Amino acid sequence: MASLKEMRNRIGSVKATQKITKALQMVAAAKLRRSQDAAQNARPYAERMAAVIANLASGVSGEGAPKLLVGTGSDKRHLIVVATSDRGLAGGFNSSIVRAARERINRLRNEGKDVQILTVGRKARDQLRRMGNAAGAFEAGANPSLAVAEEVSLKVRELFETGQVDVVTLFFSRFKSVISQTPVGVQLIPAEVRAGSTPVDLKGASYEYEPDEETILETLLPRNITTQILSAMLENQAGFYASQMTAMDNATRNAGDMIASLTLQYNRSRQAQITKELIEIISGAEAL
Numbered sequence: 001m002a003s004l005k006e007m008r009n010r011i012g013s014v015k016a017t018q019k020i021t022k023a024l025q026m027v028a029a030a031k032l033r034r035s036q037d038a039a040q041n042a043r044p045y046a047e048r049m050a051a052v053i054a055n056l057a058s059g060v061s062g063e064g065a066p067k068l069l070v071g072t073g074s075d076k077r078h079l080i081v082v083a084t085s086d087r088g089l090a091g092g093f094n095s096s097i098v099r100a101a102r103e104r105i106n107r108l109r110n111e112g113k114d115v116q117i118l119t120v121g122r123k124a125r126d127q128l129r130r131m132g133n134a135a136g137a138f139e140a141g142a143n144p145s146l147a148v149a150e151e152v153s154l155k156v157r158e159l160f161e162t163g164q165v166d167v168v169t170l171f172f173s174r175f176k177s178v179i180s181q182t183p184v185g186v187q188l189i190p191a192e193v194r195a196g197s198t199p200v201d202l203k204g205a206s207y208e209y210e211p212d213e214e215t216i217l218e219t220l221l222p223r224n225i226t227t228q229i230l231s232a233m234l235e236n237q238a239g240f241y242a243s244q245m246t247a248m249d250n251a252t253r254n255a256g257d258m259i260a261s262l263t264l265q266y267n268r269s270r271q272a273q274i275t276k277e278l279i280e281i282i283s284g285a286e287a288l
Helices: 004-057 093-110 122-127 146-161 213-287
Strands: 077-083 114-120 134-138 167-177 180-189
Touching (some): 004 213, 077 093, 093 122, 093 167, 093 180, 146 180, 146 213, 180 213
């Protein structure tokens, strides 16, 4: 059995840990609202862009269609982009994204596909390091920025334009609520209209694009890739703070339960030691 001093030190250590987890919980809660607003505010822009692309794509076909829209005609070579956070202490938030990506990677490789991995976030890089065939790694940063999203987009387009990949899929966690974040995979190349995206209602009007649809798509599709990556990073940040707040709240509660248990054990041991000393004193007095 541990000595009283060791038990006191352990109680003090758990109390110090509890203060840290409580502070992290408060910081995550303070940052969650701003991150949640940023993620939700980015959704309408991404959805509207998908609707515009859907309208333009309906009038484009044949050899003149942009490669980013129709692809290369092959699905032999895949690029899996995995976006997580740079930091941990958020429960299973990062692991759930990596698990979904790893399942897709293993399935594609079992089908004989060539798969490369591009990570955004240190946690994705560390957890997928052993899977090999890495196409690159980026850090998500403290706050999602258009500059980082553009760097990732440029790398993705470079790999596609040089013929190294045929299909690009982005994995991230879609924020739903404080207690619910869902890992999802979104196909970036060939461009895929998200479920629920509806074409713009022109109320029967006829129109012509100037310049033509192909020219507009050549400009819009690269921007769409950047937009989807930035939106994913914003969704991840909101989900990360929500998961961290929940995880640190659970850790704080568990630390409180452990402190109560250790304190009870300490008091019992102390009382037993005092009783033992009293018995020794009384026995010695009677012997005299």
